[in-house]
Every structure is written in C-alpha cells, then in structure tokens.
Amino acid sequence: MALTLTRFFQPKKTVMYPEAKPDIPPRNRGRLELVTDERGTLKCETCFQCAQACPIECIDMGGVDTKGRYAVHWGPAEQYAERREESAMRRSGRTVSDAAAAQESSIDLGAVEAALERVDYDPHHMLQILESVQRAYGYLPVDALKRISRATGAWYAMVYGTATFYKHLTFEPGRNRTIAVCRCANCLVAGAGRVINTLSFEFGTEFGQAIPWSNLRLEALATHLPDAPSPLVVIDGEPQRELSSRNAESWAAALAGRYAA
Amino acid sequence: MTPPATPWSALHAALAAGGAATAQTLIDAGLRGRGGGGFLTGEKWRTTASSESDRRYAVANAYESDPAVFANRLLVEKNALGVVEGLAIAALSVGAREAFIGIRAEYSDAIRALEAVVASAERDGILGPNVVGSGRELLIRVVPLQGSSMIGEETVLLKALAGKRGQPEQTPPYPSSVGYLGKPTAVNNVATLAAVPWILSNGAAAFRQIGDPAEPGTVLVQVSGSVANAGVLEVPTGTPLAEILAVAGGAASGATIKALLVGGPSGGFVPTQLLASTPYSGAGLATVGAHIGSGALLAVDGSVSIPELAAMLTRWCADEACGKTIPCRIGTRRLAEIGQRFVDGLAGPDDGERLHALAADVADSALCAHERLTPSPLLTGMRYFKQEFYPAGVAQSGGAVAGRSS
Numbered sequence: 037m038a039l040t041l042t043r044f045f046q047p048k049k050t051v052m053y054p055e056a057k058p059d060i061p062p063r064n065r066g067r068l069e070l071v072t073d074e075r076g077t078l079k080c081e082t083c084f085q086c087a088q089a090c091p092i093e094c095i096d097m098g099g100v101d102t103k104g105r106y107a108v109h110w111g112p113a114e115q116y117a118e119r120r121e122e123s124a125m126r127r128s129g130r131t132v133s134d135a136a137a138a139q140e141s142s143i144d145l146g147a148v149e150a151a152l153e154r155v156d157y158d159p160h161h162m163l164q165i166l167e168s169v170q171r172a173y174g175y176l177p178v179d180a181l182k183r184i185s186r187a188t189g190a191w192y193a194m195v196y197g198t199a200t201f202y203k204h205l206t207f208e209p210g211r212n213r214t215i216a217v218c219r220c221a222n223c224l225v226a227g228a229g230r231v232i233n234t235l236s237f238e239f240g241t242e243f244g245q246a247i248p249w250s251n252l253r254l255e256a257l258a259t260h261l262p263d264a265p266s267p268l269v270v271i272d273g274e275p276q277r278e279l280s281s282r283n284a285e286s287w288a289a290a291l292a293g294r295y296a297a
Numbered sequence: 298m299t300p301p302a303t304p305w306s307a308l309h310a311a312l313a314a315g316g317a318a319t320a321q322t323l324i325d326a327g328l329r330g331r332g333g334g335g336f337l338t339g340e341k342w343r344t345t346a347s348s349e350s351d352r353r354y355a356v357a358n359a360y361e362s363d364p365a366v367f368a369n370r371l372l373v374e375k376n377a378l379g380v381v382e383g384l385a386i387a388a389l390s391v392g393a394r395e396a397f398i399g400i401r402a403e404y405s406d407a408i409r410a411l412e413a414v415v416a417s418a419e420r421d422g423i424l425g426p427n428v429v430g431s432g433r434e435l436l437i438r439v440v441p442l443q444g445s446s447m448i449g450e451e452t453v454l455l456k457a458l459a460g461k462r463g464q465p466e467q468t469p470p471y472p473s474s475v476g477y478l479g480k481p482t483a484v485n486n487v488a489t490l491a492a493v494p495w496i497l498s499n500g501a502a503a504f505r506q507i508g509d510p511a512e513p514g515t516v517l518v519q520v521s522g523s524v525a526n527a528g529v530l531e532v533p534t535g536t537p538l539a540e541i542l543a544v545a546g547g548a549a550s551g552a553t554i555k556a557l558l559v560g561g562p563s564g565g566f567v568p569t570q571l572l573a574s575t576p577y578s579g580a581g582l583a584t585v586g587a588h589i590g591s592g593a594l595l596a597v598d599g600s601v602s603i604p605e606l607a608a609m610l611t612r613w614c615a616d617e618a619c620g621k622t623i624p625c626r627i628g629t630r631r632l633a634e635i636g637q638r639f640v641d642g643l644a645g646p647d648d649g650e651r652l653h654a655l656a657a658d659v660a661d662s663a664l665c666a667h668e669r670l671t672p673s674p675l676l677t678g679m680r681y682f683k684q685e686f687y688p689a690g691v692a693q694s695g696g697a698v699a700g701r702s703s
Contacts, residue, residue: 159460160458160459160460160478161460162460163442163457163460164460194461194462197461197462198460198462200462201444201463201464201619202443202463203444203445204443204444205444218364218365219364219609220363220365220366220562221363221521221522221561221562221606221610222365222595223365224606224609224610225522225597225601225606228609229609257364258364258443259364259365259401259403260364
C-alpha cells in the first residue's frame with residue numbers, strides 16, 4: 037500500500053503514443069524477432085545468412101525439426117546439439133564432423149580414387165580429376181564430387197563451380213548425342229545463323245538446349261574441324277556435308293524422322 | 298615461324314647474360330605482347346622478376362579463343378622448339394622453376410609436338426633439374442585445356458591451370474605481381490615467345506628493323522572468307538591491310554570485297570576504302586575501331602549483310618561471356634538483340650542511340666578484353682555501313698516505329 041501511494045504521487049511514465057513519442061536512441065533496433073507466416077509457423081530455416089551478414093557477430097542460432105515445424109533458439113546452437121544439416125554448419129563456419137560428411141555412396145567410387153591418386157590429391161589439378169571422372173562414368177555423379185571435395189580439401193562449392201563452368205563437363209548421363217553447329221566467322225558468312233534459326237524452329241528447341249522428342253541436343257561446336265565445309269553441322273562428330281543454308285528445312289525434317297523417340 | 302637455326306643457343310646466351318640483361322635486350326628490341334595487350338615483354342618479365350615472392354611461374358598461352366582461328370596452332374606445330382625455348386628463357390629470366398604451356402585440347406598434333414620437344418630436351422639435360430649444367434631447375438608441363446573460349450584471357454588461363462572456375466580477375470594487379478596461385482607469373486602468348494630466341498640470336502637492333510618501329514616484328518594473320526588463297530601469312534607489323542589482301546590473292550573470282558573483319562568475332566569491320574591507309578598494327582587498327590586480336594582477317598563480300606553478321610558475332614560473344622560482370626552477361630545479350638532488331642527491320646527510332654549508349658557502358662565496365670571488344674562489330678558496322686542498318690525509307694529518329702516492308 038505504501039508503494040502504491042508513493043507511485044501515485046510520482047510523475048506519470050505513460051506516453052500518449054502516437055501523439056507523443058518517446059526519445060529512442062538512433063541505433064535502437066527494438067527487440068529482434070523472427071517472422072512467422074499466417075499460420076503462426078516460424079519462417080526461419082536457420083539458413084545463417086543473417087548471422088553471416090551481422091558485422092559484429094551478435095547473431096547466432098540453432099533449430100530442430102519438431103513435427104514439421106522448426107523450433108528456433110537464440111544463442112550458440114551447439115548447446116542444444118541441434119545444427120540441422122551439413123551445409124548450414126559449413127555456412128556458419130563450423131567444422132563438419134566426419135560422421136556427417138561420410139555417407140554411403142550408391143555408386144562405385146573406384147575410378148574417383150584412381151583419378152585422385154594420379155594427381156596426388158592436389159586440388160590444383162581439379163580439371164584433370166573431373167575430366168578423368170567424366171571419362172570413367174560418362175558424366176559427373178554428385179557422389180564423386182563429394183568424394184573429391186572431401187579428399188582434396190577443396191570446398192564442395194568450388195568443385196561444383198569448376199564443374200559447371202567448363203562446357204565439356206556434364207552432370208547428365210547420356211548426353212553423348214549432339215547436333216553441333218559451328219559459329220566461326222566463316223560459317224556465319226556461309227549462313228550458319230540461318231541454319232541455327234531453322235533447326236531450332238524445326239526441332240522445337242532453343243540453341244544450346246536438348247531436343248524434346250529425342251536424345252539429341254542442339255549446341256555450339258567448340259572449334260571448326262579442318263577441311264570441313266561451311267556452314268558446318270556435326271552430328272556425333274560426323275560432319276554433315278549435304279547441308280546448306282538453303283536446304284536446312286528439308287534436312288531437319290528428314291532428321292526428325294530418323295531420330296524420333 | 299621458322300624454327301631456330303641452332304637450337305638452344307639462345308638459351309645458353311640468356312643464361313650467360315642473366316635475367317635482367319635478357320629483359321633489357323627485349324625492351325631494346327621493342328618486342329610487344331602478341332596476345333592483344335601489347336605490353337613490352339621485357340618490362341613484364343622485369344616486373345615479375347622484381348616482385349617479392351618465394352616462387353615465380355612462367356606460362357605460355359597457346360589457347361586460341363576464337364573459333365576456326367589456327368594461327369597459333371600452326372605456329373606451335375611448325376615451331377614447337379622456338380616456343381619451348383622462348384618459354385624456358387622467360388622462366389629462367391624471371392626466376393621460375395616451373396612453367397606451363399596452356400593449349401587447346403583439340404590441338405592434338407601441336408600437343409604431341411610440344412611434348413616431344415620437352416621430353417627430348419629433358420633427356421639431353423637441357424631442361425629438368427639441372428638446366429644446361431647451370432644448376433638451376435626448370436620443369437615445363439604441357440596442359441591441355443578445353444571447355445570455354447574465355448581461357449584465352451590471361452587471368453582466366455591462370456584460373457584454369459589452377460583448376461578453378463574460369464572467370465577473369467580485375468587488373469591491376471597484373472599476373473606479373475599476382476598470378477598463378479597468387480605468385481608472380483610471366484604470361485606470354487606463344488607468338489611472343491617464339492620471337493624471343495630469334496631476338497637473342499640476331500640482336501635487338503636487327504629486330505627493330507622489321508615492320509612498324511613502334512611495335513616491331515612480324516605477326517601471323519589468318520586470311521579467310523572470299524579470297525583466292527585463304528590461309529595463314531606471316532607479315533611485318535604495319536603492313537597495310539590492302540597489301541595483306543593482295544598477298545592472299547585478292548578477292549575470290551566473281552566476288553567483290555566490301556569489308557575486312559579484322560580481329561575475329563569481336564573484331565571491327567574495315568571498309569574497302571580504308572584498306573590501303575590502315576596499317577596492320579595495334580595503333581593503326583585502333584583508329585578504325587578494329588584490333589589485332591586473334592590475328593584473323595575475314596574478307597566479307599557483297600552478298601553478306603553486315604548487320605546480320607555483326608548481330609550473329611555479338612550473339613556468339615554473349616554466349617561465351619563468363620557472367621562475372623553483369624554488363625557483360627546481360628548487356629552483350631541486349632546488344633545482340635538490338636542488332637537482331639536491325640536485321641529484322643524492327644528497329645525503333647531510338648535503337649541506334651541505345652546501341653551506342655549500351656556499348657559504351659559495356660566497354661567501360663569491362664574486366665577483360667572480351668567484354669571491352671564485344672561491341673566492336675556492331676559499332677564499326679554502324680559507322681561504316683550505316684545504309685545497311687537504316688535501309689532507304691526508314692526514319693532514323695522521331696515518328697512511329699519503323700519497319701521494313703519486304
């Protein structure tokens with residue numbers, strides 16, 4: 037009762053918001069809070085992008101999947117033992133334990149080991165490693181890339197980045213059949229541009245894409261073959277000598293009959 | 298292009314003279330990089346040698362980016378010895394113990410020729426752990442590369458050699474201070490390196506006598522298109538374009554040449570009236586909007602539509618862009634689309650202006666020569682063949698969107 041009476045005669049703390057506004061320090065961000073969606077589920081996926089962006093490293097978090105919802109805690113996640121996945125741990129700068137990284141591979145990685153052995157597990161020979169893996173499997177399996185990343189110490193993102201940049205490396209099995217059109221200056225003068233337009237129209241595809249009704253792909257030829265005519269179109273390494281910019285339409289129609297799936 | 302008369306004598310001379318003196322000889326000779334940059338080769342080596350580092354590298358660039366250009370392949374096949382000797386001299390002058398030759402994997406004959414030269418030199422004790430008894434070590438490795446036409450750019454070549462994604466780096470710092478694995482690296486085109494043994498054997502003064510005094514020496518040009526004798530020629534720098542065309546036999550029978558495309562897919566069109574007055578040299582070509590580039594000359598005859606060819610070339614450049622800078626990834630594609638609108642007769646009244654503004658932005662933001670030069674075919678086409686971009690009866694500015702009726 038004494039407290040009530042004391043407070044009663046003190047000045048009022050209430051601010052008539054929004055007519056009057058309290059004096060807030062310019063750097064005050066209020067209470068940090070996670071956003072929820074309309075059903076009340078937390079939208080945070082513990083992707084760590086905010087933690088990474090935070091310049092003074094005051095944000096950290098952890099999360100577990102409980103009945104389809106993520107329960108997110110503030111603070112170092114290790115104390116809850118709940119980092120969710122390998123990539124999240126990598127992004128937050130934690131080392132990944134071997135148990136998390138070592139997964140059973142569904143393919144035989146013998147060829148990968150041989151390729152790694154040849155260059156002494158040196159990540160600077162990444163192109164040679166990837167090329168010999170592709171020679172062995174016909175494409176680059178994801179398990180092989182993971183194994184390469186773990187054995188050489190190169191980040192998976194860098195292995196993947198190298199593999200996606202160079203056009204002769206592929207992630208798709210069975211991409212061995214191609215219709216390649218040369219786009220050197222000579223071929224362009226001889227009408228390669230019109231041939232490309234005709235072929236992509238007749239095959240219903242875009243230049244550089246697979247042809248929907250077959251296992252062929254319409255793409256650019258890396259380099260003009262010696263003694264080959266212009267415009268040069270190559271199917272599976274075989275130059276097509278009877279094609280010119282004038283008969284491209286009928287040629288494409290004949291081809292459609294031969295390769296229909 | 299002729300192999301050295303007395304193999305490895307230039308290497309002995311360079312070892313006796315020392316790295317600094319060799320670099321000075323090349324500066325006196327005025328040898329400039331043949332890869333397009335046009336830096337003084339001796340200056341480059343001197344920077345590499347003087348950069349503070351525990352190890353240095355030397356790299357020969359034999360990766361020809363442009364499709365169907367064979368000048369360097371021919372050079373390596375005919376004169377693998379000169380290239381390897383030049384690279385060995387470069388490596389010893391800058392203090393490198395390891396050197397690489399980056400070459401297109403498709404050039405199997407050239408790769409075999411290089412590997413044979415390196416293997417026999419190692420067997421004879423010329424290369425290897427003890428270079429001609431000097432106690433210095435030099436290992437040369439031939440690295441076949443493929444998969445992207447950007448590898449011809451020097452910083453991309455270094456990335457590809459290190460097994461990374463092939464995207465260029467901002468320069469400076471140049472590879473001569475930060476190169477392969479972050480170490481100082483001398484990167485030279487094979488055509489530059491092939492000239493080095495000749496200079497050391499015949500003297501800097503003799504080299505200065507050849508060609509344009511500002512950038513002396515000879516260059517390889519590949520002439521193709523509608524000429525009587527297509528092929529690769531070795532000409533002194535500064536030779537007028539008309540003379541090169543005459544050596545190649547002039548126009549093919551029945552054809553009238555209306556322009557030369559100088560410098561490959563990102564080169565510039567030079568119209569016939571300028572051929573006699575334009576010398577084939579870096580400075581001379583720059584004034585007409587072209588460049589030496591890969592050394593390709595394409596004779597374009599009257600049957601070819603310049604806008605169509607220019608748009609297709611720009612499209613090729615856009616497809617080959619590595620995507621590191623956004624003006625290159627998206628801007629070049631828009632350039633190709635604007636060019637295509639001119640081809641289809643759908644160009645709006647502002648498209649010419651838009652093309653020039655976008656081309657200026659693309660060139661200004663360039664990390665590497667690919668982006669800087671991509672607008673050249675469209676720009677030079679616009680400059681010299683305006684009537685083909687704007688056929689008669691189409692308004693150039695103002696009014697409704699103009700369309701070609703036929």
